[in-house]
Amino acid sequence: MVIGIAEILNKISKMKKTEEKIEALKKNDCLALRVMLQAAYDPNVVFALPPGTPPYKPNDLVDQEHIFRREADFVRYFVEGFHPNLKQTKRELMFIEFLERIAPEDAEMLCKAKDKEKIPGIMLKHINAAMPDLIPNVED
Numbered sequence: 001m002v003i004g005i006a007e008i009l010n011k012i013s014k015m016k017k018t019e020e021k022i023e024a025l026k027k028n029d030c031l032a033l034r035v036m037l038q039a040a041y042d043p044n045v046v047f048a049l050p051p052g053t054p055p056y057k058p059n060d061l062v063d064q065e066h067i068f069r070r071e072a073d074f075v076r077y078f079v080e081g082f083h084p085n086l087k088q089t090k091r092e093l094m095f096i097e098f099l100e101r102i103a104p105e106d107a108e109m110l111c112k113a114k115d116k117e118k119i120p121g122i123m124l125k126h127i128n129a130a131m132p133d134l135i136p137n138v139e140d
Contacts, residue, residue: 004065005032005072006105013121018129021122025130032072034134036106037127039075039113042135048080048088049095053111056096058104068106074098078114 012024025033038045076082078095099107109119127134 002063002066002069004103004106005036005068006103006109007065008033009036009109009119009122010105012126013119015121018126021126022129025122025126029131030069032069034131035072035075036109036113037131037134039110040116040118041124041127043116046080047078047114048091049078049114050092051115053108054092054096054099056099056107058107059100059102060104064101064103065106068102068110071098071101075110 008024008028012021012028015021015024039047075098077086078091078098083091099110102110113119124135
């Protein structure tokens with residue numbers, strides 16, 4: 001069974017020591033984790049979507065945590081600067097379909113990250129220490 005990115009980040013956020021958080025981020029480093037962290041913390045990553053949570057039906061299937069891990073690169077379709085010829089209605093529909101495909105916890109966290117809502121307990125200094133190349137030129 002694969003652990004979802006939201007579950008990993010929620011566990012890390014509850015850790016007490018900075019060193020534990022940094023080590024856990026390093027240990028769980030993968031494209032999906034990086035995508036979620038960049039979405040939430042990198043001011044250069046701006047979503048070409050309206051703010052707020054779109055009307056979607058959360059996935060009710062079990063063990064869907066692997067979907068976001070497998071399809072994390074698909075998030076680029078929702079970021080400004082990528083695929084500028086994509087019609088806005090199509091982009092929004094694709095985002096809703098993506099949210100409905102992934103685990104509900106990952107979908108909820110992605111919606112918050114899209115709107116630059118930070119993950120409680122995880123600070124930029126933790127991310128920069130674990131992945132120094134992920135979010136360049138940004139201070140806490």
